Amino acid sequence: MPDVAFHFNAPDRLGYACRLLRKAYLRKARLFVWVAQDDLVRLDAALWTMNAGEFVPHCRSDDPDLVRARSPIEIGDQLPRVRDHLILVNLRHDMPDEPAAFERVIEVVTLDEADRGPARERWRQYKALGLEPQRHDLQLAPSD
Template structure:
């Protein structure tokens, strides 16, 4: 069963996810990021524009198989069998049907009321599946 953590109160979700992916990469994690296509473009740009010397190797779903095979971070608008299964960062409005194949799932939640309401629904879905999500309030941790 996947370990699920919600990171609440991200003032800038894209910037927070880019920092999170940088940390994951430095720890050697392989991560799939599931998000709507528009958000993937923002994340892709954000990962390229991190501070000098902090490049995070990543790929998008349309990249060549060789690129995907060697990339530790996969930016995807749908999951497939080629996605890494160590960590999933879910930025969609729903719980992915096959989230259980991942070791960890991270849900990043912004300050927007609609985003928070959808997060509550996802939280309840995980609980209904027998998973007790962990809560990380970014306001109390300074956003890191």
């Protein structure tokens, strides 16, 4: 069963995701970022334009297979078919189907109540699947 972690109180979903992905990349993790179609281009651009020395190698799920096979981080608006050994970073309001197929699931939740309501429902859905989500309050966490 995967670990499920809810990162609550992110002041900016995409900005926090960029920092999270950079840390994960430096730890040599393989991730898939599930993002809404509206945010896909914005996240891609944000990862390319981070501060000097903070580049995060990534690709989009519509890139060629060779590029996707060599990229430690893939971003897309559709969940991948192959999920083993992947960490899922969920930037959507949807619940992923078969979350247990991932090594780990990280849910990013902002301060916006329109984001928090669906996050509470996903929390209940994970519990119903027998998963025990962990809560990480970003307002209490030390800054990077």
